[in-house]
Amino acid sequence: MPTLGELATYLELELRGDPDTPIQGLAALDIAKQEHLSFVSEKKHLHRLASTQAGTVILHPDWLEIWSGNALLSAAPYITYAHVTRIFDNHPRPSGHVHDAAIVADNAQLGDKVTIDAGACIEPDVVLGDRVWIGAGAYVGHGASIGEDTVIKQGAVICHAVKIGQRCTIHPNTTIGADGFGFAPSDGGWVKIEQLATVLIGDDVEIGANSTVDRGALEDTVVGDGAIIDNLVQIAHGARVGRQTAIASQAGVSGSTQIGDRCVIAGQAGLVGHIVIADDVHIGGQGRVASSVTEAGHYGSGTPIQPMRAWLRSASRFTQLDQIAKRIVELEKATGLDQQKDDKV
Amino acid sequence: MPTLGELATYLELELRGDPDTPIQGLAALDIAKQEHLSFVSEKKHLHRLASTQAGTVILHPDWLEIWSGNALLSAAPYITYAHVTRIFDNHPRPSGHVHDAAIVADNAQLGDKVTIDAGACIEPDVVLGDRVWIGAGAYVGHGASIGEDTVIKQGAVICHAVKIGQRCTIHPNTTIGADGFGFAPSDGGWVKIEQLATVLIGDDVEIGANSTVDRGALEDTVVGDGAIIDNLVQIAHGARVGRQTAIASQAGVSGSTQIGDRCVIAGQAGLVGHIVIADDVHIGGQGRVASSVTEAGHYGSGTPIQPMRAWLRSASRFTQLDQIAKRIVELEKATGLDQQKDDKV
């Protein structure tokens, strides 16, 4: 159990209070007790300090006067909180060796201290960097390469020739490099287009559980450095996800679409294929992106929930919208309002 | 093959007809034959009795006069039908022992008659209750506990420290307890927030295939007793799903959102984070829930499909709605209708 002083030293932050105070763990303000460290990251939460029982709080130096307990002073409390989670991290650690029940091709190249857990399968010509961790039952296909310190979790499938950078995490049951959805229509049905390219994933990328990133047909699917992708996300063949872009759960990116850097795509948003999204674009939840977005900023689409009967009326009227607009034009003609508008112009 | 009489005894129901009638299986009214048992659960389907070839039908006693064949009389025919499916259930049964090709940590605690199939991996400190069944290739992480009679199907991944109650079913390739999607934005990119809490799943919970329930950052993600969750559903970190709540396929629940008891969330609905949904709320398909819902009832959002050209016009007009509303105000001023309204008030 670290002390407040040790945390301050580790984080290179100033503290207020007894440095020997033991910190048992992290907790949110409303459930933290005397032995916990908590945090306030935004002004709007400062009022919660009055009722918290936390013994120690991470907060901005400007807010120190409204808090009388122990404190870790940070110009960026939320980032400090993120750093502290590593200290209290309780995830299992890699064993540093290859389990007897793992299946590893003779010619696979394994770096130092690689961990391969039970039931994992490493195909020929795979290259695993130092300290790579392949979880139980995960699969790494022919010729795939995984950079240093990357973790492939249980049941994840990394298909042949996929390249993943350093310090990435691929969560359980995710599939990287399955065939893109490419077929040519013919009178006799769909003709499969073999997907000849692969997937390139940069450094420091995290991809959630049960997501899919398809391999490209002729051009690689690319996920840039520092991108973060949530669960159940679809990245189609030939798409490009920019650096530090975040894509939330159940969002989908169609084929060949290019997303810029530092974008945020909220949950269940869908991007049609062959479009370009500029840097720093934020798309709201369930956003329906049917054409390129050339300007940074926040965008939304969809309609709010209403009580069912009211919504049924709204939805029905939606289908009449073009008629409604035309009737307004008629009314403006009938009342002369159209003339007045012309006059103003 | 049971007889009608045996079914009636098992179900504690009255019958009409020869108790020795063999019942070969269950079938829907329109395809059932003489040897089958069928059912009518709603008045609106009663007319289908006229044309069915079913030999025996489960129905309400009030409906008996319009059906001349064999009958099982039930005040709740649909629930009776559900009970009967167990009798004809043809799912494979657990072997009751640990397969030679399973990997089980020495210190894992296994209850009586636990089944662990080939390729499954049970990590140290796991506790499996009596009659637990871990399917082929499934994974149970360090310190996880699984209650009596629970089934973890093939390829499912239960991460470290997750707690699952009794009589639950987790379907194939589902992931419980992967890291929540938590990152702090910084100038240098996203800083990972280690997810220190876990997932608590109650008793009698069913979770479909390829779904994800993430572990919490500081507070556990909770799924209440009797909840049912379909395939490809996302439950984000720190969310709470109430007792007996049903969540249909491809719906998503964002972080820290709390859903009450007995709610029904239809397919592809999306709930934003940090909101509260009252008990007995029903959200329609693709519902877009962006704020708390405090009253029980049915809610919907979205727009109906239209033929493509008509829809394109509706969608275009949607973006003009604010102008349309303002033009109506102008028209009401021009025609004096606004005055009349004021007079009425």
Place this chain on the structure above:
Amino acid sequence: MPTLGELATYLELELRGDPDTPIQGLAALDIAKQEHLSFVSEKKHLHRLASTQAGTVILHPDWLEIWSGNALLSAAPYITYAHVTRIFDNHPRPSGHVHDAAIVADNAQLGDKVTIDAGACIEPDVVLGDRVWIGAGAYVGHGASIGEDTVIKQGAVICHAVKIGQRCTIHPNTTIGADGFGFAPSDGGWVKIEQLATVLIGDDVEIGANSTVDRGALEDTVVGDGAIIDNLVQIAHGARVGRQTAIASQAGVSGSTQIGDRCVIAGQAGLVGHIVIADDVHIGGQGRVASSVTEAGHYGSGTPIQPMRAWLRSASRFTQLDQIAKRIVELEKATGLDQQKDDKV
């Protein structure tokens, strides 16, 4: 490396240029070099021929005069491109035998040249046709049957009694035949309806990664010959997908819904249960299909993205639509426009 002449012979096409030209690979027009084969499939892309560095291009004979390089002449260039991808396909090939670390039930019937990779599990009474390939860690349940030349990729789970036809591909981590989401509501909670039927998948079907096709309750879930299904798609119990129908990523088909032949369901579209979709229906991305579609054609729903503030106004006005429409009626009365309309009729 094939020559142009060899390709022309294989494809039964005419060529222009030196038949001995070696073709190193396929590439899109904008990145192809002298050693590559590229293609133009639509007139609108013909202008790109002016700047391409491709040595050889697949194109329609009518377009030959605007291209001076080597050419493969095809009446259907895109289909020819699809055929050529097979020649350059670089996917790993099946070994043709059963890996030592596969678990295969004694009474499973294996055709000629079946491949079963490491960690795969084949349960009793399974039938695998000639040249079937079961990938690493995949699972085939009791009594399931897989037709000739079908590939079940890594981590896919095929549940008991599922029947899959010939020449199909099931991509990684997909689940076929998990229980449909069937429960009867009762005062004591949800009563499970055992799913007694199975899944029937025709010939030449491709199903993407991390998708789910549930088994039926009383009637089988059916996917017709030549259907193509993308990643993260949900096909619920008792649904029927017609022949050569395409379903894109993250779309969902609810229980008992029947989709005709040659339909196209775009990404994230959702179909409610118990409806019928005619042949040759195309549903746009995120389409919300709440009732049967009886006429072939293209359909859409949803709203376009807008900058966030503008969208918030549109969305707010959407909830007022019924009032807006009624106010227009009032205005039409006040201006006499309603009379004029009646007069016209």
